[in-house]
Amino acid sequence: MNDFQQIADRVEIDALRAEFTDAAMMRDRARLAALFTPDGVLRMPNIPVEFTGREEIRTGGERLQSQWDFFVQNSHPGAVDINGDTATGRTYIQEIVRVLDGRSGQNFAVYHDTYRRLPEGWRFAERVYEVRYVDTTPLAGSAPGPDDQAHGAAEMGAPVEETAVADDFAVPVSAERLDRTVAALRANGFAAELLDDVAAARVRMAELIPEGASVFTGASETLRLSGIAEDIETGGRCEAVRPRVLRMDRATESDEIRRLTATPDVFVASVAAVTETGALVIASGSGSQLPASAGGAAKAVWVVGAQKVVPDLATALRRVEEHALPLENVRAQAAYGQPSALNRLLILNAEPQPGRGTVLLVREAVGF
Template structure:
């Protein structure tokens, strides 16, 4: 093979490797898969995953990329050795990433490659990803958005703040946060994406009226339905829709007629295993977790898995960056408002005696979160 062909092959292989990084960064899974031969293999033993064939590479890449909040990959040229219609080489990687569950870090890695000449040009026959260094220290930066510091803005310790730098940093620092303010659109979108990645069915709706209509669509006529005590359900009219009329077998009105001293066991069974449980939550994190607080704990079994289906209606002000912020919201905001309500109705304060965190839904289709763009409830 002449020197010109060697040069041309090297240029084409280097372009192939650059195309891989671009397809990853642009989340173009179809293009990524097309860079491999039909029987090509992508191995990542340290993850660990292995995809064989273009379809597995495409769908596998989609599953991995659906977990990202953001991801940046920088590739650096390594060696290329050509042997006729096959070749081998290495590419050096530096990557930073944050997942939707909040984990983040950076790593340095090597791709060990085998290339094959095809009628469509050089393709990857095999690409093996070897991690050489991992640092899981939480990243201080963020993807650009309403909550991210503006480029060149004040750093840690500087009293100046960039416009839009908000809940995530304030929560981490323990500073006051307006837990009654609706989250902006980008944060709502992140929460919905994270909930879906964690197995929940999540829908973003405009307002309480839309949620009220959607709940009617989701609950089959004749179902036994337990409604958790919730200002969101009361203010939206959802509680009234379920607890009056004869469309459903409403459990709460039945329970209120039973004697708690002599019929406690019957009450316990009724509220723990309904066909459908409808309620709200104290907070939903941008990493896709639901946080539910309770004084008695009577509503928690249905949420945790006792109900065949669960529907949570959540106002936009309940979206917080992470679990730490969620717990602060429970103590500093929701409990304060619920205590005021409990004193007026029952003559005594409320308390957070039980706390449930739902990080994922192991039975896809069971749990539905209706996240609103407006604030409602506590």
Template sequence: MTTPQLATPFGDPASAQRLERAAAALTAHGFTVEILDDAGAARTRVGELLPEGASVFTAASETLRLSGIDEDINAGGRYQAIKPRVLAMDRGTDADDIRRVLAGPDVIVGSVAALTETGSLVIASGSGSQLPAYAGGAARAIWIVGAQKVVPDLGTALRRVDEHCLPLESARTQQAYGWPSSVNRLLILNAEHLPGRGTVLLLREAIGF
């Protein structure tokens, strides 16, 4: 599956200085941050961070798909993968069970729409299915973030969602499902009060939307 790439500044990787500034701000806000070279390094690191046998929910993410992390978790057999389990359930009769399973995994792995140099994570969602686990339902959360997602502040982050992420995601969902996407819910994480709960793997390369 291919999606169009937009020629906007929001697709350009941030400089090393800006990555360091964002990492320092996130660390000051209680997140664990590692700056890695590329998606391959992130793929290896996620495998090291996830306990074998843990229940793991992979949020919808081009970053996870392109890096191979989604396939590692959902088809590798090392974990209790939430996504295949939910896809096999009936969305009518099992709706309450699906909601509970998605809200409280051991670990949720995903990405963000933007990361500010002031230390906030911004997640946009159409359905909101990943947001309860991100916000606190999961015991641990791991976000893999490409360098192009780093922006100066929250206002710029919201512009990135509307001007960059939404058109790309809409093109993807139109191709995959036959309808455009929409930003129905936004989650902004400004701090993590539980030490070790939230880990950000910040890449020096651009990947995903």
């Protein structure tokens, strides 16, 4: 093989390794999987996981990705040894990560690579991830928010807009953030749809609920204000659980009430927040709606206004405490004569049963 071919091969292999990091950072698991040969293997003994074949690499990577709150990978190409249509090499890695349960840290690692030339170019035949150093000291920083950006601009002498001061949890987010959220939800196993308004959500809800199904509607301002609760509870197409439960005696029929609300055919509700990483956050005072959401219902549909989208789990929890709970307190005081409470919190990071959970994300604000 001539020197020119050797140089061209090294350039292409370096581009392959760089694209792996880019696909990981952009959370583009389909593109990342396509960088492997059809029978390629990704081994990470320290985690430990092993994925074989492009589809397993894609879906396995999506499961791992669903746990991230924050992730950065820096890569430095190492040596490459080319032998015809195969090659070996190493890539040196530094990663900074925080997962949704709050754990964080950084590590240094090495990818031990085997490459193979295919008609479409060089691909990974195998990547073996070896961790050389781990530091689990909690990260002190975070992704920059409006306050950080404003501070940084001021440090450099740039004008700072007065509007970039705090989150407004009542305002719908941008179309770009909605698209990103839908993509993340789908990657995490949810069926996610982006709808223009609540009228479209009402039409879609009627299509999703089988005629004659038992349907439990969670207490939700989103469902009430959109008209979805009324459609279900008075429309006659399905067996509405909530009106039936409200007529039952809580002293003598509590077990039957519990069974009806925990295991309906379909559970319809909203959430307190949805993260751009594809997680749903549900808050409750009594917990009566949580079993159906968590897996008790055969199917679940959550209707979510665009103002409930937040960047990450930390912001989602802040939205619950600073925005949703005060408004729910006012509603509960008027309806029940007592304030609400944040007694139970459910976080759905992913939906392991394909087709079970559907998120109808509406471009306008609805509920709180």
